[in-house]
Amino acid sequence: MWIPIVILSAVFLGFYDVCKKYSLKNNAVLAVMLLSSAASMLVFLPFMLFPEKFEGTPFYVPSTSSNHQFYIFLKAVIVQVSWLCNFFAMKHLPISIVGPVRSSAPAWTLLGAVVLLGERLNVWQWIGAAIIIACLFLYARAGKGEGISFTHNKFVFFLFLGTLVGAGSALYDKFLLRSLALNRMEMQSWFSFYQFIMAAVLAAVVWYPNREKTDKFVFKLTIPMIGILLAVADFLYFYGLSQDGAMISVVSLIRRSNVVISFAAGAMLFHEKNIRRKALILCGVLIGVAILCLGK
Secondary structure: OHHHHHHHHHHHHHHHHHHHHHHHOOOOHHHHHHHHHHHHHHHHHHHHHOHHHHOOOOOOOOOOOHHHHHHHHHHHHHHHHHHHHHHHHHHHOOHHHHHHHHOOHHHHHHHHHHHHOOOOOOHHHHHHHHHHHHHHHHHHHHHHHHOOOOOOOHHHHHHHHHHHHHHHHHHHHHHHHHHOOOOHHHHHHHHHHHHHHHHHHHHHHHHHHHOOOOOOOOOOOHHHHHHHHHHHHHHHHHHHHOOOOOOHHHHHHHHHHHHHHHHHHHHHOOOOOOHHHHHHHHHHHHHHHHHHHHHO
């Protein structure tokens, strides 16, 4: 049951990336982060303010403790670092490079899950995982034909840093949901609240005083959609991850298949290069996801 839920999460995550790329074009990064974080928080605000009305449903937010709040705040800090790196990378790099490099995160998550959490994959899952990881690295290499230096471009460094931090966040999710037994709505709603607070502080301290010296902020309808799409994608992700038998290594691999939607956007909306080569590599990604599903 959890695999179809995670696949649906990947679809929403793909459209989230497309909206993010369009929103950040010639726009102020921190202001975009603030408004998208606000939209995400507003999605969960009714569930936080009136929890009794949703009791007995998947949207119920239980009462929380200071101990839980500490761990959720730490989760928000980790994700905020990943967001900062990935938003700046997404603004300055083609989506056909950002997508596949970020999608290499399951390689690091897989290693961490096997070494640190003791997860074990069956033969078919190893085959599917190996195909996906190999294809995503080939996809990343294909982006070099667009003139992006992977050794001298600071935004490529931001991209890889954000990817590694995101991989660590995926492992932390399993710790929160399994070891601490946090309620997924408790975690996601309070996490969204802390994300908004941190984005507001960054915008007020860093962007607003220097707004005349940097890219001006232009409101686009896709900006609030960033937060809304991510809220839905993360809800499905946490719901799937909380199901019995869910493995973070497999969940992360399937979820990052959202690169298929990023590829389509790069081809049709942003007119990026090396489309045929990338299409062949993405066929490998789809085959790997199919093998993972059959292996489960």
